[in-house]
Amino acid sequence: MLDALKVLTTVVVGVMVGVEFSVAFVINRILDALPDDSGQLGRAHGGRMLGAVMPFWYIGSLVLAAVWAVAGWHGHGAGLVVIAAALLILSVIMSILLLVPINNRGRTWTPENRPEDWKEQMNRWDRYHYVRVAVIVAAFALLAAALV
Structure with missing residues (x-):
């Protein structure tokens, strides 16, 4: 049973890392390259969609x-798992304090109602997100190392 828990945890965290890595280094770059207001509309939609799922995924992980x-x-590897869990706690705290407030604003924006500094706010979200991705990648690596 413990082996199944280890594999399930590693897979769930690994897929979360993949999604967040993709958002940081693929999806947002694609959205930013779209013409006119398409990128901002895409980010708002992504904020609504992923904003509904990710809290459960982070807490579940x-x-x-x-x-x-x-x-x-x-x-074997208990210390690595404890450190990984601590990093996941840090990622949840970062999300709540830094990323969610920006996301909650950004997901409601349209070209007609967005603030003047919307690009600055999205760039801030991106910077915080890069740090969060590094934190969850480290957690995933520690969980994977604890398996072997």
């Missing part, structure tokens, strides 16, 4: 890692 840390406390 954290819960799975915490359960793994507790269940495998005396096993």
Whole structure:
């Protein structure tokens, strides 16, 4: 049962990392290259869509890692799992304090109602997101290392 938990946790966190990496380095670059207001509209739609899913994914990943840390406390790699869980906690805190407020504003914007500094706000979100991606990549790497 513990082995299944380890694999499930690693897969769930790994897929989350893949989605967030793609948003940071592929999707947002594509959206930014679109003409006229298409990029801003795409970011707003992405903010609504992913904003509805990601809280469950982040919290679920954290819960799975915490359960793994507790269940495998005396096993091989327990320290790595604890550090990974701590990094996932950091990613949730970063999300709540830094990224979600910007996303909550940006997902309601249209070309008619967006603020003058909307590009600056999106660039700030991108910078915070790069850091969050680095944090969850590190967590994923630690979980993968704990498997072997």
